[in-house]
Amino acid sequence: DVKVTQSSRYLVKRTGEKVFLECVQDMDHENMFWYRQDPGLGLRLIYFSYDVKMKEKGDIPEGYSVSREKKERFSLILESASTNQTSMYLCASSFNRGLGEKLFFGSGTQLSVL
Amino acid sequence: GQQVMQIPQYQHVQEGEDFTTYCNSSTTLSNIQWYKQRPGGHPVFLIQLVKSGEVKKQKRLTFQFGEAKKNSSLHITATQTTDVGTYFCAGNSGNTPLVFGKGTRLSVIA
Numbered sequence: 001d002v003k004v005t006q007s008s009r010y011l012v013k014r015t016g017e018k019v020f021l022e023c024v025q026d027m028d029h030e031n032m033f034w035y036r037q038d039p040g041l042g043l044r045l046i047y048f049s050y051d052v053k054m055k056e057k058g059d060i061p062e063g064y065s066v067s068r069e070k071k072e073r074f075s076l077i078l079e080s081a082s083t084n085q086t087s088m089y090l091c092a093s094s095f096n097r098g099l100g101e102k103l104f105f106g107s108g109t110q111l112s113v114l
Numbered sequence: 115g116q117q118v119m120q121i122p123q124y125q126h127v128q129e130g131e132d133f134t135t136y137c138n139s140s141t142t143l144s145n146i147q148w149y150k151q152r153p154g155g156h157p158v159f160l161i162q163l164v165k166s167g168e169v170k171k172q173k174r175l176t177f178q179f180g181e182a183k184k185n186s187s188l189h190i191t192a193t194q195t196t197d198v199g200t201y202f203c204a205g206n207s208g209n210t211p212l213v214f215g216k217g218t219r220l221s222v223i224a
Contacts, residue, residue: 033211040123042216043157043202058211059115090156101212102147103204105156 002027004106006091012112019078021109023091030095032074033103034058034066037088049074081113116141120203120215128223133190135218137203146179146186146205147212157202160188193222 007022025032034046035058045058047066055066063085067075074093078085088110092103117140127133137146145164149157161170163179163186170177176189186205190197200219204212 035214040216042120043204043214045211045213048211101206102159102162103149103157103212105158107156 002029002093002104004091004093004104006089006106006109008109009107010110010112012114013078013081014114015082017078017081017113019081019111019113021076021078021089021091021111023074023076023093023106024072025074025093025104026072027093027095027104028071029093029104030071031093031101032068033092033094034064034074034076035090035092036060037090037108043090046076081111083113085111086113087111116205116207116210116213118203118205118213118215120218122218123216124219124221126221126223127193129195130192133193133197133220135188135201135203135220137186137188137205137215139184139205139213141207142183143205144183144207146183146203148177148186148188149202149204149214150199151202151217152199155199190220193220195222195224198222 004025033048035043049068065077090108091106094101119138147162148160151157167181168179174191178187200217202217204214206212
């Protein structure tokens with residue numbers, strides 16, 4: 001079974017802190033994604049990566065950056081956390097691109113910014 | 115950009131009643147997928163539809179893809195408490211990332 005592991009289930013940070021959310025997948029998937037999930041807003045794509053050292057902006061990249069130095073690891077960085085970044089963050093990976101791009105999700109990180 | 119609308123946002127049903135959620139895209143899709151997220155859990159892939167007019171069944175769940183490949187539905191027959199959760203549709207065109215609907219949260223009253 002594919003495993004997508006997110007480093008923390010719950011995280012509490014202060015406004016202005018730099019925050020790192022880590023995600024690791026163990027199935028040699030090419031593609032990795034970061035979403036945030038908020039009540040009533042569904043899943044919104046922050047950044048994605050189709051290859052090592054490659055990154056592309058999703059629908060809501062403002063205030064975030066990402067790093068993909070190794071194929072299995074995709075990190076989401078909040079340069080200066082703000083209260084409106086309090087959310088559930090979900091990492092996902094997939095093997096195919098486009099048609100058949102079945103996503104495997106991690107368990108999520110609930111981030112609270114105080 | 116591409117948008118995927120999903121209705122209703124919430125649905126409360128008595129156990130044994132049927133349930134349907136609908137998904138509409140602003141553009142023609144190359145495929146549509148459905149995911150289920152249990153309370154406190156993460157989204158889990160259910161199924162993918164790629165052909166115009168396609169219908170697929172998984173036990174009590176029936177999935178349809180519209181003829182124009184712009185809409186889809188998920189129908190659950192005789193809901194059970196195990197069906198509780200949020201159902202998301204997601205679609206894309208070509209090699210673009212999946213765009214998710216906002217989900218339908220299903221509550222089942224025993």
